Amino acid sequence: MATQRGGFSSRLGFILAAAGSAVGLGNIWKFPFEVGQGGGAAFVMMYLFFCFVLCFPVMVAEIAIGRKTQLNPVGAFKALGYKNWAIVGYLGLASGVLILSFYNVVAAWAFGYFVEMLLGHFDIGSRFGEFTADWITVGSYSIIFMLGTAYVVSRGVSSGIEKAAKILMPTLFIMIVALIIYALTLPNAMEGIKFYLVPDFSKITGNVVYSALGQAFFSLSLGMGALITYGSYVSKNDNIVSSAASITLMDVGVATLAGLLIFPIVFFQANGDQEVLGGLLKGGEGLIFESLPAVFESLGSTLGVVIGALFFLLLSFAAFTSTISLLEVPTAYVVDQHKISRSKGTWLVAVFIFLVGIPSMLSAGAVDWLSNFITLEGAGDKSFMGFVALIASDTFLPLGGFLIAVFTAYVWKKENFNMEMANGDEEIRGSWLQSYVDIAIGYICPLLLGTIFIITVLDNFMGIKILEMVLG
Numbered sequence: 231m232a233t234q235r236g237g238f239s240s241r242l243g244f245i246l247a248a249a250g251s252a253v254g255l256g257n258i259w260k261f262p263f264e265v266g267q268g269g270g271a272a273f274v275m276m277y278l279f280f281c282f283v284l285c286f287p288v289m290v291a292e293i294a295i296g297r298k299t300q301l302n303p304v305g306a307f308k309a310l311g312y313k314n315w316a317i318v319g320y321l322g323l324a325s326g327v328l329i330l331s332f333y334n335v336v337a338a339w340a341f342g343y344f345v346e347m348l349l350g351h352f353d354i355g356s357r358f359g360e361f362t363a364d365w366i367t368v369g370s371y372s373i374i375f376m377l378g379t380a381y382v383v384s385r386g387v388s389s390g391i392e393k394a395a396k397i398l399m400p401t402l403f404i405m406i407v408a409l410i411i412y413a414l415t416l417p418n419a420m421e422g423i424k425f426y427l428v429p430d431f432s433k434i435t436g437n438v439v440y441s442a443l444g445q446a447f448f449s450l451s452l453g454m455g456a457l458i459t460y461g462s463y464v465s466k467n468d469n470i471v472s473s474a475a476s477i478t479l480m481d482v483g484v485a486t487l488a489g490l491l492i493f494p495i496v497f498f499q500a501n502g503d504q505e506v507l508g509g510l511l512k513g514g515e516g517l518i519f520e521s522l523p524a525v526f527e528s529l530g531s532t533l534g535v536v537i538g539a540l541f542f543l544l545l546s547f548a549a550f551t552s553t554i555s556l557l558e559v560p561t562a563y564v565v566d567q568h569k570i571s572r573s574k575g576t577w578l579v580a581v582f583i584f585l586v587g588i589p590s591m592l593s594a595g596a597v598d599w600l601s602n603f604i605t606l607e608g609a610g611d612k613s614f615m616g617f618v619a620l621i622a623s624d625t626f627l628p629l630g631g632f633l634i635a636v637f638t639a640y641v642w643k644k645e646n647f648n649m650e651m652a653n654g655d656e657e658i659r660g661s662w663l664q665s666y667v668d669i670a671i672g673y674i675c676p677l678l679l680g681t682i683f684i685i686t687v688l689d690n691f692m693g694i695k696i697l698e699m700v701l702g
């Protein structure tokens with residue numbers, strides 16, 4: 231079976247593919263605006279803390295479950311002998327399908343912006359709403375994006391996913407560093423760096439902690455079995471603990487770099503005007519799509535095209551390695567559990583997810599009732615896309631992570647988990663790191679992830695602002 235499923239050809243291949251899954255829109259689009267809203271460096275510190283203390287152990291657990299069983303998330307729980315727990319695998323599949331359905335739309339915006347920059351259409355920022363409402367254009371880009379994703383996944387693990395990651399990840403790194411070097415030469419760049427790197431702890435509220443925790447978890451692609459799936463293609467001789475550490479470091483590294491790129495640009499544009507600056511920092515998801523094109527314009531027609539196109543290409547590459555992993559999870563499921571060939575399975579799943587994503591695509595201005603889909607007690611007005619994101623990313627992922635931690639510690643049991651961890655890493659036995667991972671998986675992760683799940687439900691769906699009540 232293992233040969234039919236394929237596998238990563240090297241440890242580096244696995245690390246790059248998993249880091250590719252982690253590094254995505256979350257790092258370059260979402261992270262900077264969360265930092266902006268969460269008060270700069272104080273948010274960054276919480277984020278780093280959660281990545282290493284909370285997320286890293288969950289990542290090790292996911293990879294261990296995958297490698298032990300060599301199966302997709304549904305098959306994995308069954309193979310370990312716990313049929314009822316396959317529900318966690320199904321929850322992961324549902325999360326993957328829903329997340330990819332809207333993630334592909336945002337990826338299509340990024341790719342569309344790349345084309346607009348190449349054409350020198352810098353006014354696109356002021357027409358962002360018009361652009362997202364133009365469903366024919368966005369639809370075409372999202373078909374292209376999904377076709378590219380499905381092509382890579384259909385080629386298999388080593389000659390598709392791994393090969394793509396080996397090309398895209400180093401290129402992404404070079405692009406982001408080149409852009410940062412340029413951004414640092416802009417006027418007021420250092421003000422941006424100061425805002426980003428000097429912490430203001432007075433800004434830490436319950437909500438900031440909550441967002442940092444959610445962002446860390448989403449950013450590392452945890453809670454839906456993406457790493458169970460990738461882990462199922464890892465060799466038994468590989469050291470999974472140090473692989474997980476490398477993946478976490480790369481993800482955190484790219485998020486940190488994205489801040490070094492965005493904040494100099496934001497402060498350059500504000501040019502000392504506090505009101506403009508405030509608007510930009512509070513701008514949320516518009517920060518990149520609405521504000522940056524005007525900045526690129528001010529660089530002049532040639533340089534603006536080069537820097538603008540490079541930036542949105544970077545964003546598209548980051549999204550692409552993530553859409554690949556999002557598609558791989560349900561694909562692995564149909565291949566393993568329903569014995570459908572990889573290529574047929576991939577295309578079937580891709581078409582299905584594309585169809586599921588159509589309402590999201592139409593909910594950014596094209597169709598009124600989808601754009602104003604629902605008003606929730608706590609979360610307020612949500613478009614269809616916003617609603618799906620709330621359910622899948624903000625609610626299902628922490629729930630999935632909670633269940634995976636509980637399963638690992640108390641059902642599969644620590645002894646078995648530790649045995650799998652020690653495959654390819656004898657030195658981990660009895661080490662402080664192993665004790666830490668065990669404590670985290672048994673106590674810290676269930677506690678924090680369970681709490682975040684409960685807060686999400688109470689806050690967004692029931693309007694009970696528990697964080698503000700308790701922490702202010």
Ligand code: PFF
Pocket residue numbers: 251252253254255256257329448449450451452454456552553555556
């Ligand atoms: N980690 C990705 C990002 O930060 O954009 C999003 C993601 C990809 C989440 C894959 C979950 C996943 F399985």
